[in-house]
Amino acid sequence: MLSHVQNTNLPTRHNRATRFLHAGLALAIVTQLVTSLQMHGPDDVQAGDILFQVHRYSGLAATVMAFGLWVTILVRSRGTDLGALMPWFSGRRLMALGLDIKVHAGAALKLRLPEHDPPAALPSAIHGLGLVLISAMAASGAVYFAQVALGLHSAEPDGMIAMTVHLALANLVWAYLIAHASLALLRHLMQSMRLSTMWSLGR
Template identity: 45%
Template sequence: MSIARSHLTRVLHLAVLLTVVEQLLTSLVMERPLPGEDPDWPFALHQQVGLVGLAVLMLFWLWMLIRDERETPLQQLFPWFSAERLADVAADIRAIVRALAALRAPPPHLDALSSAVHGLGLLLATFLAMSGAVWFALFTGTPYGRILLMAHKLAGNVMWAYLIAHASAALLHQARGDRIFARMFWVRRRRRTHTAPAE
C-alpha cells in the first residue's frame, strides 16, 4: 500500500531529522557547565536547537491529529493497542525472517512494520526533547534533575542506534531502486524525450 505524504509532512519530517542529527552531534563535543560557569557554544547550541526541536515536534504531533486521512494514521504509527495491527507488524517481521533465512532481500513494502518503527522514533525524539527542556527549565542542579539527565542521556544512546538503523534501511531501499530519497527530498527524475533521428 502506498501512503500519500503532504508537503508539510515532509517538511516536518526533515526538520525533525535535522534537529535530531544536530542534537546527537553537539552532544559528542559539548561539556555541561559547572554552577556559575558560562556554557560553551556546543552546549548553548544544543539547548537552543533542542527547544526549537521540541516546538517542531509539538507541531508535528498537532499536524498528525488533523492531517489528511490519506496519510499514515496514528493507529498505524502506534499499533500497540490493536491486536489486528500488531498481527500486521508480526507478519512483516516474519516476512523479513523468511527472506533472510532464504538468503533473499526482504520484501520491498512492509508498511505495518515501517510505520510502527517511525512511531517509535517519534516517541523517542519527543522524550529526548521534553526531558531536555524540563531539565533545563525546572530541575537543573537538583537530585531529580540528575535522574532526568541520566534518562535523557540513555535515550540519546538509543537514538544513535535508531538513527543508524533507520539510515541503513533507507540506503538499502535506495539501492534496491525504491527511490526513497527522491520521495523524501522532492527530487524528480527528468523525463527523457525521444526525438526521431534527423534524415
C-alpha cells in the first residue's frame, strides 16, 4: 500500500513570477497538445483552420513564457537554482542525483513514495529536463512560424527541419505532461503536496 508523509503546510518556495509563468506555460502547452489532435494545418492554398490558429498563437505565447521563466530562474532570489535544474555539468550534483535516484527506486520497489522534497536532486533534474524539452518544442514551432512569415519557406511543413523537430518533441512532451501531472495529482491526493501551492498567484 502506498504511504505518505503529511506535509501540507510547506511555505511557498517560488516567487510570484515563477508561479505565474509556470501556470501560463502549462496552460499554453496543454492548449498546444489538445489543438494538435484535431487541427488542420496550412498548405500552399489555405492558412489552416481555427484550431491551427489557436495552436500557432498559444505556441508563440509558450515561447515567450518559456524564455521569461529561464530569465526568472537566473535572477530570482528563491526557488530551485539553475545548477540544480541542470546537474549534468557538476560531479557533485551528479553524485547527489545518483543517490536520490536510489532513494526513489528503493521506495518504488516498496510501493511507497519518498517524502515530498522539491529541492531534492531528482525532482529538480526532472523539472529541468521538462523545461528544456518544452522550451525546445516551443522554439522549434516559433522558428517554423518565422520562416513562413519571412517567406523563407512555404506554409507546407513537410521536409522542414524545424517542424520535424517540433513533431518529434511533441510526443515526448505528451509523455512528460502525463507523468508530471499524474504524480502531482497523486501527491495532492495523498496530502503530501498541495496543487494550490504552485498554482496560487498570491503572495
